[in-house]
Amino acid sequence: MKNNRKGFTLVEVILVLALIGVIITVSYSIFFTGQKSFEVGIDKGLAQEDNRILREYLVRELRYITYFNSQKPNSQNYYSLKIIQNSNGSNSLIKTKYNNGNKEENNTPFTFNKLNLKSENGIIKAEVNDKYKFTILLENNSTLTGSILSNGSDEIFYAYPEDIQISSESPKEESNNNNNNTEPSKPSEENPNTNPDKDIPMWNKNNIYNKDDIVMYKGKKYKAKKSNKGKEPTNTGHWELIQ
Structure with a gap:
Protein backbone atom coordinates (compact mmCIF):
# COMPACT_ATOMS: atom_id res chain seq x y z
CA MET A 1 0.00 0.00 0.00
CA LYS A 2 1.40 3.41 -1.06
CA ASN A 3 1.90 6.19 1.49
CA ASN A 4 0.26 9.52 0.31
CA ARG A 5 2.71 12.20 1.50
CA LYS A 6 1.71 15.85 1.11
CA GLY A 7 4.04 18.93 1.26
CA PHE A 8 6.14 21.40 -0.76
CA THR A 9 8.86 20.25 -3.06
CA LEU A 10 12.24 21.97 -3.13
CA VAL A 11 11.43 23.60 -6.47
CA GLU A 12 8.22 25.08 -5.11
CA VAL A 13 10.02 26.51 -2.07
CA ILE A 14 12.69 28.12 -4.29
CA LEU A 15 10.03 29.67 -6.55
CA VAL A 16 8.11 31.10 -3.58
CA LEU A 17 11.27 32.61 -2.06
CA ALA A 18 12.24 34.13 -5.41
CA LEU A 19 8.76 35.64 -5.79
CA ILE A 20 8.90 37.10 -2.28
CA GLY A 21 12.33 38.61 -3.05
CA VAL A 22 11.00 40.26 -6.22
CA ILE A 23 8.02 41.72 -4.34
CA ILE A 24 10.28 43.13 -1.59
CA THR A 25 12.69 44.63 -4.16
CA VAL A 26 9.91 46.30 -6.18
CA SER A 27 8.19 47.61 -3.03
CA TYR A 28 11.43 49.12 -1.70
CA SER A 29 12.22 50.73 -5.07
CA ILE A 30 8.77 52.32 -5.20
CA PHE A 31 9.06 53.55 -1.61
CA PHE A 32 12.61 54.90 -2.10
CA THR A 33 11.73 56.71 -5.34
CA GLY A 34 8.58 58.18 -3.80
CA GLN A 35 10.49 59.36 -0.75
CA LYS A 36 13.15 61.05 -2.89
CA SER A 37 10.47 62.68 -5.04
CA PHE A 38 8.81 64.02 -1.88
CA GLU A 39 12.13 65.37 -0.54
CA VAL A 40 12.96 67.10 -3.83
CA GLY A 41 9.45 68.57 -3.88
CA ILE A 42 10.06 70.08 -0.45
CA ASP A 43 13.47 71.37 -1.57
CA LYS A 44 11.92 72.99 -4.63
CA GLY A 45 9.37 74.72 -2.43
CA LEU A 46 12.14 76.05 -0.19
CA ALA A 47 14.13 77.08 -3.27
CA GLN A 48 11.16 79.07 -4.52
CA GLU A 49 10.93 80.76 -1.11
CA ASP A 50 14.66 81.62 -1.19
CA ASN A 51 14.26 82.88 -4.74
CA ARG A 52 11.32 85.11 -3.78
CA ILE A 53 13.14 86.58 -0.78
CA LEU A 54 16.26 87.27 -2.87
CA ARG A 55 14.18 88.80 -5.66
CA GLU A 56 12.33 91.12 -3.28
CA TYR A 57 15.62 92.21 -1.71
CA LEU A 58 17.19 92.98 -5.11
CA VAL A 59 14.12 94.99 -6.13
CA ARG A 60 14.33 97.09 -2.95
CA GLU A 61 18.10 97.48 -3.22
CA LEU A 62 18.46 98.25 -6.94
CA ARG A 63 15.25 100.03 -7.87
CA TYR A 64 16.64 103.57 -7.55
CA ILE A 65 20.19 103.03 -8.83
CA THR A 66 21.70 104.92 -11.76
CA TYR A 67 24.80 102.75 -12.24
CA PHE A 68 24.96 98.96 -12.62
CA ASN A 69 27.91 96.99 -14.01
CA SER A 70 30.40 94.22 -13.34
CA GLN A 71 33.10 96.93 -13.22
CA LYS A 72 33.59 99.46 -10.43
CA PRO A 73 32.13 102.92 -11.19
CA ASN A 74 34.15 106.11 -11.35
CA SER A 75 32.33 107.46 -8.32
CA GLN A 76 34.00 107.08 -4.94
CA ASN A 77 30.86 105.90 -3.15
CA TYR A 78 29.20 102.73 -4.37
CA TYR A 79 28.07 99.24 -3.37
CA SER A 80 28.56 95.66 -4.52
CA LEU A 81 26.69 92.36 -4.27
CA LYS A 82 27.90 88.80 -4.65
CA ILE A 83 26.83 85.29 -3.66
CA ILE A 84 29.29 83.01 -1.88
CA GLN A 85 29.06 79.32 -1.05
CA ASN A 86 29.53 78.39 2.60
CA SER A 87 31.28 75.29 3.86
CA ASN A 88 27.95 73.73 4.92
CA GLY A 89 26.56 73.93 1.38
CA SER A 90 24.39 77.02 1.90
CA ASN A 91 24.76 80.31 0.03
CA SER A 92 25.05 83.84 1.42
CA LEU A 93 24.41 87.17 -0.24
CA ILE A 94 27.20 89.62 0.63
CA LYS A 95 26.67 93.38 0.36
CA THR A 96 29.77 95.60 0.52
CA LYS A 97 29.75 99.37 0.94
CA TYR A 98 32.60 101.45 -0.48
CA ASN A 99 33.31 104.93 0.86
CA ASN A 100 35.89 107.03 -0.99
CA GLY A 101 36.89 103.92 -2.89
CA ASN A 102 37.68 101.91 0.26
CA LYS A 103 35.73 99.04 1.76
CA GLU A 104 33.76 100.41 4.68
CA GLU A 105 31.30 97.70 5.63
CA ASN A 106 30.41 94.09 4.83
CA ASN A 107 26.87 92.95 5.42
CA THR A 108 25.10 89.62 4.93
CA PRO A 109 21.41 90.39 4.31
CA PHE A 110 20.47 86.70 4.46
CA THR A 111 21.61 83.12 3.87
CA PHE A 112 19.66 80.63 1.80
CA ASN A 113 20.02 76.85 1.65
CA LYS A 114 17.99 75.61 -1.30
CA LEU A 115 18.56 78.12 -4.11
CA ASN A 116 20.68 75.59 -6.04
CA LEU A 117 19.24 72.08 -6.24
CA LYS A 118 21.47 69.05 -6.89
CA SER A 119 20.53 65.55 -8.01
CA GLU A 120 21.16 62.61 -5.69
CA ASN A 121 22.39 59.26 -7.05
CA GLY A 122 20.84 60.00 -10.43
CA ILE A 123 17.43 58.79 -9.26
CA ILE A 124 15.71 62.16 -9.06
CA LYS A 125 17.17 64.82 -11.33
CA ALA A 126 16.79 68.46 -10.38
CA GLU A 127 18.09 71.39 -12.37
CA VAL A 128 21.35 72.86 -11.07
CA ASN A 129 21.55 76.64 -11.47
CA ASP A 130 25.03 78.14 -11.18
CA LYS A 131 23.83 81.65 -12.00
CA TYR A 132 20.98 83.64 -10.47
CA LYS A 133 19.39 85.82 -13.14
CA PHE A 134 17.03 88.70 -12.42
CA THR A 135 15.13 91.45 -14.21
CA ILE A 136 14.02 94.60 -12.37
CA LEU A 137 11.82 97.50 -13.47
CA LEU A 138 13.61 100.64 -12.28
CA GLU A 139 11.98 103.79 -10.97
CA ASN A 140 12.56 105.57 -14.30
CA ASN A 141 10.61 102.77 -16.08
CA SER A 142 13.74 101.29 -17.64
CA THR A 143 14.49 97.58 -17.30
CA LEU A 144 17.59 96.23 -15.55
CA THR A 145 18.73 92.68 -16.30
CA GLY A 146 21.66 91.11 -14.47
CA SER A 147 23.00 87.94 -12.93
CA ILE A 148 25.14 86.80 -10.00
CA LEU A 149 27.18 83.61 -10.07
CA SER A 150 26.67 81.39 -7.04
CA ASN A 151 30.37 80.56 -6.70
CA GLY A 152 31.33 84.12 -5.72
CA SER A 153 33.37 84.80 -8.86
CA ASP A 154 30.83 87.29 -10.19
CA GLU A 155 30.35 90.59 -8.35
CA ILE A 156 28.03 93.40 -9.41
CA PHE A 157 28.62 97.05 -8.58
CA TYR A 158 25.98 99.76 -8.35
CA ALA A 159 25.55 103.36 -7.22
CA TYR A 160 22.70 105.72 -6.44
CA PRO A 161 22.17 109.20 -7.92
CA GLU A 162 23.46 110.93 -4.79
CA ASP A 163 26.66 108.83 -4.88
CA ILE A 164 27.41 109.91 -8.43
CA GLN A 165 26.53 113.53 -7.69
CA ILE A 166 28.59 113.76 -4.49
CA SER A 167 31.63 112.24 -6.14
CA SER A 168 31.46 114.65 -9.08
CA GLU A 169 31.15 117.81 -6.98
CA SER A 170 34.17 120.07 -6.92
CA PRO A 171 35.56 121.40 -3.60
CA LYS A 172 34.27 124.83 -4.54
CA GLU A 173 30.76 123.53 -4.95
CA GLU A 174 30.99 121.71 -1.61
CA SER A 175 32.20 124.92 0.06
CA ASN A 176 29.28 126.85 -1.39
CA ASN A 177 26.92 124.19 -0.12
CA ASN A 178 28.42 124.39 3.38
CA ASN A 179 28.08 128.18 3.43
CA ASN A 180 24.43 128.00 2.52
CA ASN A 181 22.53 128.90 5.69
CA THR A 182 19.17 127.85 4.36
Missing part, protein backbone atom coordinates in the same frame (compact mmCIF):
# COMPACT_ATOMS: atom_id res chain seq x y z
CA GLU A 183 17.74 125.34 6.80
CA PRO A 184 16.74 122.12 5.02
CA SER A 185 13.13 121.16 5.21
CA LYS A 186 12.39 118.53 7.81
CA PRO A 187 10.50 115.41 6.82
CA SER A 188 6.94 115.28 7.99
CA GLU A 189 6.41 113.02 10.97
CA GLU A 190 2.92 112.25 9.70
CA ASN A 191 3.95 111.24 6.17
CA PRO A 192 5.65 107.82 6.03
CA ASN A 193 6.43 108.35 2.32
CA THR A 194 8.94 111.10 3.08
CA ASN A 195 12.42 109.73 2.44
CA PRO A 196 15.38 112.12 2.89
CA ASP A 197 17.86 109.23 2.42
CA LYS A 198 17.26 107.98 -1.09
CA ASP A 199 19.56 104.97 -0.66
CA ILE A 200 17.42 103.61 2.20
CA PRO A 201 14.13 102.03 1.08
CA MET A 202 10.83 103.07 2.53
CA TRP A 203 9.05 100.54 4.75
CA ASN A 204 6.41 98.55 2.87
CA LYS A 205 3.94 96.32 4.67
CA ASN A 206 4.00 93.84 1.77
CA ASN A 207 7.78 93.28 1.88
CA ILE A 208 9.64 90.65 3.89
CA TYR A 209 12.45 92.12 6.01
CA ASN A 210 15.39 90.24 7.44
CA LYS A 211 17.49 90.93 10.52
CA ASP A 212 19.57 94.15 10.27
CA ASP A 213 17.57 95.49 7.28
CA ILE A 214 17.30 99.30 7.48
CA VAL A 215 14.21 101.20 6.33
CA MET A 216 12.82 104.73 6.48
CA TYR A 217 9.47 105.30 8.19
CA LYS A 218 7.95 108.72 8.90
CA GLY A 219 11.32 110.38 8.35
CA LYS A 220 13.24 108.10 10.75
CA LYS A 221 15.57 105.15 10.29
CA TYR A 222 14.71 101.78 11.77
CA LYS A 223 16.72 98.53 11.87
CA ALA A 224 15.03 95.12 11.92
CA LYS A 225 15.73 93.05 15.04
CA LYS A 226 14.51 89.87 13.33
CA SER A 227 12.77 88.72 10.16
CA ASN A 228 9.23 90.03 9.81
CA LYS A 229 6.51 91.01 7.38
CA GLY A 230 3.86 93.66 7.87
CA LYS A 231 5.19 94.74 11.29
CA GLU A 232 5.36 98.54 11.48
CA PRO A 233 8.75 99.95 12.53
CA THR A 234 7.06 101.40 15.61
CA ASN A 235 6.77 97.79 16.83
CA THR A 236 9.71 97.62 19.25
CA GLY A 237 9.59 93.83 19.26
CA HIS A 238 10.67 93.69 15.63
CA TRP A 239 12.40 97.06 15.00
CA GLU A 240 14.71 99.49 16.74
CA LEU A 241 15.03 103.21 16.09
CA ILE A 242 18.55 104.16 14.98
CA GLN A 243 17.95 107.79 14.07
